[in-house]
Structures are given as structure tokens and as C-alpha cells.
Amino acid sequence: xxxxxxxxxxxxxxxxxxxxxxxxxxxxxxxxxxxxxxxxxxxxxxxxxxxxxxxxxxxxxxxxxxxxxxxxxxxxxxxxxxxxxxxxxxxxxxxxxxxxxxxxxxxxxxxxxxxxxxxxxxxxxxxxxxxxxxxxxxxxxxxxxxxxxxxxxxxxxxxxxxxxxxxxxxxxxxxxxxxxxxxxxxxxxxxxxxxxxxxxxxxxxxxxxxxxxxxxxxxxxxxxxxxxxxxxxxxxxxxxxxxxxxxxxxxxxxxxxxxxxxxxxxxxxxxxxxxxxxxxxxxxxxxxxxxxxxxxxxxxxxxxxxxxxxxxxxxxxxxxxxxxxxxxxxxxxxxxx
Amino acid sequence: xxxxxxxxxxxxxxxxxxxxxxxxxxxxxxxxxxxxxxxxxxxxxxxxxxxxxxxxxxxxxxxxxxxxxxxxxxxxxxxxxxxxxxxxxxxxxxxxxxxxxxxxxxxxxxxxxxxxxxxxxxxxxxxxxxxxxxxxxxxxxxxxxxxxxxxxxxxxxxxxxxxxxxxxxxxxxxxxxxxxxxxxxxxxxxxxxxxxxxxxxxxxxxxxxxxxxxxxxxxxxxxxxxxxxxxxxxxxxxxxxxxxxxxxxxxxxxxxxxxxxxxxxxxxxxxxxxxxxxxxxxxxxxxxxxxxxxxxxxxxxxxxxxxxxxxxxxxxxxxxxxxxxxxxxxxxxxxxx
DNA sequence: AAAATAAATGACAGCGCTGTCAGTTTCCGT
DNA sequence: ACGGAAACTGACAGCGCTGTCATTTATTTT
Numbered sequence: 001x002x003x004x005x006x007x008x009x010x011x012x013x014x015x016x017x018x019x020x021x022x023x024x025x026x027x028x029x030x031x032x033x034x035x036x037x038x039x040x041x042x043x044x045x046x047x048x049x050x051x052x053x054x055x056x057x058x059x060x061x062x063x064x065x066x067x068x069x070x071x072x073x074x075x076x077x078x079x080x081x082x083x084x085x086x087x088x089x090x091x092x093x094x095x096x097x098x099x100x101x102x103x104x105x106x107x108x109x110x111x112x113x114x115x116x117x118x119x120x121x122x123x124x125x126x127x128x129x130x131x132x133x134x135x136x137x138x139x140x141x142x143x144x145x146x147x148x149x150x151x152x153x154x155x156x157x158x159x160x161x162x163x164x165x166x167x168x169x170x171x172x173x174x175x176x177x178x179x180x181x182x183x184x185x186x187x188x189x190x191x192x193x194x195x196x197x198x199x200x201x202x203x204x205x206x207x208x209x210x211x212x213x214x215x216x217x218x219x220x221x222x223x224x225x226x227x228x229x230x231x232x233x234x235x236x237x238x239x240x241x242x243x244x245x246x247x248x249x250x251x252x253x254x255x256x257x258x259x260x261x262x263x264x265x266x267x268x269x270x271x272x273x274x275x276x277x278x279x280x281x282x283x284x285x286x287x288x289x290x291x292x293x294x295x296x297x298x299x300x301x302x303x304x305x306x307x308x309x310x311x312x313x314x315x316x317x318x319x320x321x322x323x324x325x326x327x328x329x330x331x332x333x334x335x336x337x
Numbered sequence: 338x339x340x341x342x343x344x345x346x347x348x349x350x351x352x353x354x355x356x357x358x359x360x361x362x363x364x365x366x367x368x369x370x371x372x373x374x375x376x377x378x379x380x381x382x383x384x385x386x387x388x389x390x391x392x393x394x395x396x397x398x399x400x401x402x403x404x405x406x407x408x409x410x411x412x413x414x415x416x417x418x419x420x421x422x423x424x425x426x427x428x429x430x431x432x433x434x435x436x437x438x439x440x441x442x443x444x445x446x447x448x449x450x451x452x453x454x455x456x457x458x459x460x461x462x463x464x465x466x467x468x469x470x471x472x473x474x475x476x477x478x479x480x481x482x483x484x485x486x487x488x489x490x491x492x493x494x495x496x497x498x499x500x501x502x503x504x505x506x507x508x509x510x511x512x513x514x515x516x517x518x519x520x521x522x523x524x525x526x527x528x529x530x531x532x533x534x535x536x537x538x539x540x541x542x543x544x545x546x547x548x549x550x551x552x553x554x555x556x557x558x559x560x561x562x563x564x565x566x567x568x569x570x571x572x573x574x575x576x577x578x579x580x581x582x583x584x585x586x587x588x589x590x591x592x593x594x595x596x597x598x599x600x601x602x603x604x605x606x607x608x609x610x611x612x613x614x615x616x617x618x619x620x621x622x623x624x625x626x627x628x629x630x631x632x633x634x635x636x637x638x639x640x641x642x643x644x645x646x647x648x649x650x651x652x653x654x655x656x657x658x659x660x661x662x663x664x665x666x667x668x669x670x671x672x673x674x
Numbered sequence: 675a676a677a678a679t680a681a682a683t684g685a686c687a688g689c690g691c692t693g694t695c696a697g698t699t700t701c702c703g704t
Numbered sequence: 705a706c707g708g709a710a711a712c713t714g715a716c717a718g719c720g721c722t723g724t725c726a727t728t729t730a731t732t733t734t
Contacts, residue, residue: 004720015684020722028682030730047446050453051397052720055388056689059722062431072409072617079432090447092431094399095416109384110427116387225621254621261623280409281618284562284591286598341690352714357692365712367700389690393719396692 012040060118073279081300144307148194167292167325168201184217184242186231228255250275250282287331349377397455410616418637481644485531504629504662505538521554521579565592587612587619624668
């Protein structure tokens, strides 16, 4: 037999409304009353019915995260960050990997149907899809987007800005300072803003240093090991072999590294390779990769915090949220330390 | 203004109960009636209120997965497999990474409080924790556990059995067949059944081949790169250096590989190294790792299927569910192919 | 000590749907 | 064409909680 709020009220000798107040930590309850209720709750091992609660209150304690990212480290980091924040407030996280084929209606439907979420966290590329954002607004679903961009003038309070370009500039500058002039880049496809931003940062630094980068030295590909390997082979078997290669993420960099090995080129002696993201295997590759650290757990925490502030209506939501990645130098560019 | 079931009923000219029947795909509705209702639903863009629905029906369309696993690839594979199955039936997945410190009550509470789940999928080590299983039964929460074991005589219909020992035997036999006699093992800690099973399989094969394995050749450690590295250094700098090392998973193996490199030992020429799991970086390491393939996506699909069968009451639940991993031979044991 | 104010508590309706069961229509065999 | 079974549909209660607002009790003010 499951205990209801009525049982608790009866045992504690108060009204069900008072029990409700205690369960929801509402302020207007005398301490002695609260204790009385809590004792009854414990004695009966009472737990409120979540369905009834969110039905009656029209409020959901579930938020969803949308992503389309093959990178396991990214995905788990984002999840962990979100949960770090949500757990404290007793929210649950439902996950929503979306395959490219799905259309907006399917996404919206499952958001409303499955769990009637309180809000959604959007990662790239959904965070960049204005049509989807409009649909969410129209359907009255709160959202926060994690987006690759420097802090703009007109700040969107729904956004967490990640300044990929700045990170890319740092690492590009590092390569230049090391004396490299023939530098190639293996970047992700344009479907993600981050790819574009990272390429932008790279190009900007090259220009600042009067380094010409021919079109053939820039390859766009998927964020995968295999794509990195393929691109690496192409670049490193050219007559004018680049002395440094900047990869769009660590996985690509690992692929390039593998290509170098296949061609019997030593890293960093024959070619210097840099990654992006500071994912675990940038440390596990050999040599360890110079990369740009992006604290995705922290970024996700920011996103969750903002989303909770929005759905609960309390907390400041005007403060801009942003994150700037930072350079991490390891062996793949400077050799043994 | 949000549309309710009443609006739809009015527009379609039927009772709300009939609309309810249509929305839930119940059988006893004439085709023409169904069409009439569907038209009204589309016209009004009606979506049932999930909270009200699960409140009234006492049924939840959410299941949770519990894990305590630092391995990003494992986690995302399990999630993907579960969702593959759940999506088709319009269930949602909430994720529940659990830190070691949490106690049973906290776990149960959040399961009941946050989303009143229909059921739970348990991965190791929770799947092996009888106290927790008992608590779940007592709280009337359906579960399925993914557990490391050969198919036993008394089959538990809540279990998906993964025969780690058999996989371990395959790879151990492979090492023996390659002519190795001085073989060491770097295994996970005993907190996971899988570690124990993998070690068992290894020992069994050694015994079958009359190979003595001294205690010092078996190291138990965390399933991490760093632990593998540490263990590798220890094993490979011994006087009687092993000619082959079997690691408990790919991450450990990568660590051992890194240790070999530090000691200027070539793999597979000086020492042969094997992993377990066939995670992506067994392919991305250099040389690529011989390993045991464990299809976690498939395993998770089995688990989800069984759980749905249990909570919905339809579908066969008597058939035993099991999976046997299989050997994958790559360069780290046999060299260039 | 009475009046005015604030704090704490309770009564009650109703959220939007589903389960139950009774009522109505259709179908079939004879 | 008729009775009975089967298929379909609707009326209605009520799930367990929260929001609103009225009521009671404690606290402060004059």
C-alpha cells in the first residue's frame, strides 16, 4: 500500500496543505509544525507522487539536453556538468541525441510528450539553428543554448558563449612563436559554428604575422580520427610539407599523428601537431598533444544554472555567460619537457 | 491557450474517452472515428499533457539508467543502445550517474521523486549489489541488470549476461598460441564483477597450458590510463620482463603501451600488449590494440527490450539474454598485417 | 488590554487525463 | 427478420497533489 499525503496529514495532525508546504520547503510553516510533519513523513516513509505533483503544479522537474555529437567525451562532460547543477535542485536530466534525419516536429513532440520538460539545453548544431529556436519559443519551451562565439554586443540571455576563436588564436600564435611559417589546418566541417570560429582565429593570426596560407593547406572534414588520418596523409606527403599542423579537435589531431607515423615522420621533430579540446586522449596519445583546454563540464554548469534561473523565475538572468578556452602546451609542439 | 482533450472531443464530435482511446492506440475504435479524431488533433495541434496522463494512468514513460563508470565510451554506448529501443516505444531516458558516496535511500528517492520511473537499467557495479536489488524489489521498481557472468543454470529474467570470462579466455589463448609463456595481467579492481571474470578466464587458460603465473605478474588497479601506465612501468622494468601483457580494458592497455614507450620497448617486438572492450581508442592507439569486442550498444538494446517487456506486461520475458564477446586481433600482438 | 498587523494553517476546488462499467450500435447466424 | 454476441462509444468518478483564499492564531503597537 502506498502512502499518500493524506496519511501523513492524519498522522501529523495537520492538513494536507501543510504537509504539501513542508514537502516543498515553503516558508510559512512554524518550525515545530515542520518537525511534526517530517517525523510523520519518515515514519511512513512517504514520498510524494511526482506525477501528481507536476500535474497539479503544472511544473516539471525534468530538463532535456539535445545533441548530435559523436564525441563521447564531449557528451559525457556536458551531461556531468548539467547534472552537477540539476541534482542540487532535484531536477532530472533526460537525454536526447538527435540524428540528422529528425525533423523539428519530431523533436518538439517528444519534448512535450515524453516528459513535458521544464526546459532544454541545446548544444551545437541545434544551438545555431534559428528555425528550431523559433519553434521552441513558439511552443513556449524554455531553452539555453551553448554557442560558439565571442561575447557579442547584443547579449542573448539564453546563451552561453564559448569563444573558440580566441582559443584558436592562442594556439596559432604558439605555433608562430615556435618559428613555424608553413602551417596547415585540418578543421571540422562548417556545419558547426565552432569549426568556423576556430578557422577564423587561425586565419586571423596568420594574417597578423604576414603568413600566407594557401587554400590547399586548409582541409575541412568530419571531427573523426579517420578523417584526420586521411587529411594528414594528404598534407604530409606534399612536396612543400607543412612544418606544423593545427587540428580542429584532438581526435583529428590523433589521426594526423597516426598519419605522420605511417609516413615515418617524427613528431615534433619533423612535424609539429596541435589539437583542440583537451579531451583525455590528447594526454594519452604519444607524444602528448598541445591543445586548447575547453572545460565542458563548467560550460554545462553555466547552462544549467541559467536554465534553472529562467524556469524557476528566480535568480539573475541578465549577466552574460561566457567562457574562453586556454592553451595547454605539451610535447607534440615543443618536445620532451 | 493550450488545447485540451475536451477541445478535441468537441471538434471531432465524440467523447473525451474516445479521443483518449485514439491517442493511446487502443483497439476498440472504428477506423472512421479514429480518422475524425486524428483530423481534429492535427487541426488543433493537440498534444496530450504528459503529466496528467501518467498521473491518471499511474504509468510512467520514463526509464532511468544507473551507472558509476568513468569510461565515456561505455557510457555513451549504453545510452545509445537503450535509446535505440526506447525511442521506438516513446519512452524517455533519464540518466543517473551515481557517485560512490551516495547511499541507497538517495538513489531510490531520486528515482521515485524526480520522474517516478517505470523502471531502471542497472550497470555494474549496481547490477551486482544484492542489497540495492532487494530495495528496488521492495519499492516495487522494475529493473534489468547488465551483469558479468556466463549463462547460469538458474536464469534470472531480470538479467542480461555478458560472458567476460569467455572473452578473456579467447584473448589469453591467443597470447599462448603466439608462443608466450611469461604473461602478465593488469586487471581492474574487484569492485566490478567483470574484473574478476576477466581474471578468472585468464587464469583458467594459463592453467590449461601449464603456465605458472606468479602473484607479482597480476596487478589490480583502476580502469584508467594512468593506472595502466604505472602498472606497465612496474612490470616492464622487472628483471624477468613479461613478453606479453593482458590488460583489463583498452584504457589500461593504452597506459601499458605508453609505459613501454617510456622504457624504449617496442610493441609488439619487445612486448605484446592486449586490451579489452574494443573501444575506439584501441584502434587509435599505436600500434592498434588486439582486444576483445564487446558490443555495448547491442547489450543495452537487449536490456531495454527486456525492461519494456516487463513494465508493459507484454512480450516474452522467459528467454535468457546473453552476450559473448569475441577476439579482435590487431597489430599490438601480431605486428604489421 | 484592546486593536491592528503579521504569521500560520486549513477548506476546497480542480488540474487533464484514464479506468470502470454501462449503454448503444453493428454484425452475424439462423 | 430476429435474437444474441461482439464491437464500439460515452458518463462519470477520481487519481494525489497544489493554488487560492478564507480563517485562525501569534505578535506587535498604541
